[in-house]
């Protein structure tokens with residue numbers, strides 16, 4: 390009918406405008422038609438106003454600055470449907486009771502992965518871990534709080550000089566413990582997935598985080614503890630992987 394045709398036309402115009410935006414011209418994989426539709430839906434629902442420039446372009450996802458419906462800063466993570474490591478993603482999802490009976494194809498895996506990151510962010514936040522606040526999820530697109538400001542996104546811990554490594558270590562140690570208490574293991578925790586802005590440490594990239602029931606959760610926790618303790622020890626903190634593991638498990 391007429392309304393449907395009108396909506397089709399509006400969507401076509403929206404997609405064309407988005408496609409013509411400079412930052413998307415170079416990108417092939419991330420933005421299939423269904424991704425444009427997902428962004429359009431987020432705009433219609435008031436979660437997004439405009440897409441900004443890329444903060445990061447990776448193999449699995451791109452992260453962009455964006456504005457929400459009211460002009461506030463947000464970050465938007467767009468997963469590629471053709472993610473290079475979707476087989477590994479499936480292994481992480483399969484042991485997770487929240488994603489039982491998952492279809493095995495690429496698209497289903499990546500969409501579940503996006504929802505998993507969203508719900509992991511919620512769970513981490515509830516557990517008292519400082520993460521970007523999850524705002525909306527639609528298909529392979531996740532909208533969250535921007536850590537930092539427009540044009541000045543937070544830096545990775547790996548890219549800064551840590552002012553007080555002992556204090557920073559103790560903060561991250563507490564995050565790992567709280568996450569574990571809430572039944573989650575980050576699974577890719579290191580100085581590359583903690584950002585810092587105005588002295589505040591924020592854990593990011595929780596898509597691969599698994600529940601403690603996952604068959605690999607113990608190994609992943611051990612690796613997280615090793616990465617974190619070794620990094621802070623290099624910065625001069627009194628940190629040891631085994632002590633950290635014990636602290637997380639037994640406090």
Ligand code: ATP
Pocket residue numbers: 444445446447448449450452464466521533534535536537542543544545581582584593594595
């Ligand atoms: P990579 O493989 O490059 O690490 P990724 O798929 O693991 O990418 P993330 O780690 O979640 O994705 O995000 C990539 C980068 O984008 C981060 O290292 C960080 O610099 C930036 N970033 C992600 N989320 C946010 C956010 N909410 N606010 C500010 N910057 C962010």
Ligand code: MN
Pocket residue numbers: 581582594
């Ligand atoms: Mn990352």
